[in-house]
Structure formats: C-alpha cells, structure tokens
Amino acid sequence: MTQLVSFLNSNGSPFVVNIYPFLSLYGSSDFPQDYAFFEGTSHPVTDGSNVYYNAFDGNFDTLVAALSKLGYGQMPIAIGEIGWPTDGAISGNLTAARVFNQGLIKHVLSNKGTPLRPGVPPVDVYLFSLLDEGAKSTLPGNFERHWGIFSFDGQAKYPLKLGLGGRGLKNARKVEYLPSRWCVANPSRDLSDVANHMKLACGVADCTTLTYGGSCNGIGAKGNISYAFNSYYQLQMQNERSCDFDGLGMVTFLDPSIGDCRFLVGVTDTRSSSSSSSQVYRRWDIVWMLIAWRVWFFVM
Structure with a gap:
C-alpha cells in the first residue's frame, strides 16, 4: 500500500477508490437505509468530534485517515465508481437509484466536502454505469446487471439533473426497433x-x-x-424458430407487459451493410450505439 501511494504521489496522480453504499445496505440487514442516501439520517455515526450523516462521507474519510497515517493526507482522491442499481434486489429500483444519484451530484457539487476534508470534494466522480450489462456475472447478486442510468436502447431510466446549467439526461434518438411482436407461452399447451x-x-x-x-x-x-x-426471442432477432420451444411458445402482437414488468422489443443494427441481414443488438451490446461498451458517467 505504501509503495503504491508513493508511486501515485510521485507522478501527481490521485488515489482512485470505488464507493458503493448500496453494497453495504444489501449485505447487512442492520445497515440503516437512510444512512446510504444523502437526505439526512436518524442514525448518524460519530467518530470523535466528527459526525457522519451518510455512508459516502464515512467511506471517503476512512480513506483520508488511512492516507494520513501513511503521510499522504493531502493526496487528491477520485471516485472511480459509485452508483445504485435499478433492478434485481429489494432496495435496487428506479426510485432509489434516482434519489441516490441525484443526492450524490448535489452533495459533490455543493463543495461541502467531508469532516476530514471540509470544502474539498473529490477531484472527479464517475457514476456507474452508463448502461446495464446483461452478460455480467450475477455471483454478487442479480442487481449486478442493472447499474445502468440508461436502458439498453439508450433511453434514460429516470430524470437526473447533472448540475451543469440545469441540464439533464438526453435520450438516444432515431433508435430503430424490431417490429412490435413478442414471444409468449402458448395458452393452449401443457x-x-x-x-x-x-x-x-x-x-x-x-x-x-x-x-x-x-x-x-x-x-x-x-x-x-x-x-x-420473449427475452430469448428478441436476442435471436425475432427469428420465428426461436419462439417455438417445441410448440410451447407463440408470437403475439399484443404487448404482454404487466405493470412495471416490461417485455422488451429488440433493437436493429443500423450499421449493417445493405447486403447483410438486419441484426439485433443484444441487450449488452447496445452500448455500441453510444460509443463505448462500459462507461462511467462523468458528473464533474
């Protein structure tokens, strides 16, 4: 650790750390839910003369204290990853993700800093992530595939003001979807x-x-x-045979979405040449529409 910090310092580089209050909440039933956010808490943490009202500041100052013990208390710190998933867990949903990310942006741009670094926010903060990753390992939890701020087709999942003149997220335009049809279970079959x-x-x-x-x-x-x-059918470019399932599946033109559960329609690959057949971006490949596979959204 000392050699790493010394190397970063000699090259004028910040120390980059990932902070995930969601993982603390997900991993412990005793973790106060309001402490994970920035709206104030009834469970503040007191450390000597310092009082912490959110997990972000507490995690950040833990690193500051460690760097200080090594003699690098003034080293700049950047947040390489921080975010909140929108699905796959009880506490992972659209509302919680919007509240957390908006609170984070407001907190960082206020320049309030933390108890150990008052008035000194992180040099950079990167929201994780731009899009969902449908092929990511779910060993840590099913939420791992749902950190995206945008859905697979480049549409913002929720409104978010970035603090840059009040600008918010912009949806991808001219997205070309496959025909509005879905594969569902055949009601006449066992x-x-x-x-x-x-x-x-x-x-x-x-x-x-x-x-x-x-x-x-x-x-x-x-x-x-x-x-x-249907998820399989869309990934197979709505190939008719991919909805057969030995006669257990059937194609419908009526949207089978139920409440908040959205049955997706795939997106075509507009980059294909005229001699190539149209292809569907897999949910985890749609990022090519937005330049990169995995991007941390820069808010500073």
Whole structure:
C-alpha cells in the first residue's frame, strides 16, 4: 500500500477508490437505509468530534485517515465508481437509484466536502454505469446487471439533473426497433415440461428481473415463462424458430407487459451493410450505439 501511494504521489496522480453504499445496505440487514442516501439520517455515526450523516462521507474519510497515517493526507482522491442499481434486489429500483444519484451530484457539487476534508470534494466522480450489462456475472447478486442510468436502447431510466446549467439526461434518438411482436407461452399447451426450455432461454437471455426483488417478480408462472421466452426471442432477432420451444411458445402482437414488468422489443443494427441481414443488438451490446461498451458517467 505504501509503495503504491508513493508511486501515485510521485507522478501527481490521485488515489482512485470505488464507493458503493448500496453494497453495504444489501449485505447487512442492520445497515440503516437512510444512512446510504444523502437526505439526512436518524442514525448518524460519530467518530470523535466528527459526525457522519451518510455512508459516502464515512467511506471517503476512512480513506483520508488511512492516507494520513501513511503521510499522504493531502493526496487528491477520485471516485472511480459509485452508483445504485435499478433492478434485481429489494432496495435496487428506479426510485432509489434516482434519489441516490441525484443526492450524490448535489452533495459533490455543493463543495461541502467531508469532516476530514471540509470544502474539498473529490477531484472527479464517475457514476456507474452508463448502461446495464446483461452478460455480467450475477455471483454478487442479480442487481449486478442493472447499474445502468440508461436502458439498453439508450433511453434514460429516470430524470437526473447533472448540475451543469440545469441540464439533464438526453435520450438516444432515431433508435430503430424490431417490429412490435413478442414471444409468449402458448395458452393452449401443457406447460408442465417447460423447465428445460426455461433453462435454455435464461441461459442466453437475462432473466434476473424475475427473481426475488426484481421488477418482474410476482407475475406468475405463466408470466415467467413468457418473459423468458420473449427475452430469448428478441436476442435471436425475432427469428420465428426461436419462439417455438417445441410448440410451447407463440408470437403475439399484443404487448404482454404487466405493470412495471416490461417485455422488451429488440433493437436493429443500423450499421449493417445493405447486403447483410438486419441484426439485433443484444441487450449488452447496445452500448455500441453510444460509443463505448462500459462507461462511467462523468458528473464533474
């Protein structure tokens, strides 16, 4: 650690740290929920003469204290990743993500700093992330695929003011979607032997929204099957055969979305040459529409 910090200091580089209050909340039932946000808390943490009202300041000053002990108490600090997921967990939803990220931006741009660095905010802060990552490992939790501020088609999931003259997020324009059709469970067929087909569909497509805490949890067994079938169908460019599932699937032109559970329609690849067939961006490949695969949104 000392050699690393010395190297950064000699090259005029900041110390980059990732801070995730969400993970603290997700990992412990005893973690005060309001302490993860910036709206004030009934559970402040007192450390000597310093009082902390949010987890961000507490985490930040933990690093400041460690750097001070090494003799680098004034080293600039940048936040390499910070954010809040919008799905895949009870506390991961659109409302919580908007409140957290907006509170973070307001807190940083206020230049208030922290108890150990009053008036000195981080030199840079990068919101994680620009888009969802539908192929990311879910070992830490199903929320790992849902950190995006924008949905797979470049549409903002929620309003967010960036503090730059009051400007907010801008949606991608001229997005070309596939035809409005979906693959759902065939109501006239016996679905008792659907397990292997579900395994196939969810092994390729992202079905994490169906799990406990997800936005599509609770839509019923037939709804789960339809969601899995459709997710796979869209990734296969709406190929007719990809909705067969041994006769258990069928194509419908009526949107099967239920409440907050949205059944997606794929996006075409407008970069394809005229001699190439139209292709669908997989949910995790749509980032090419926005230049990069994985981007941290810069708010400073």
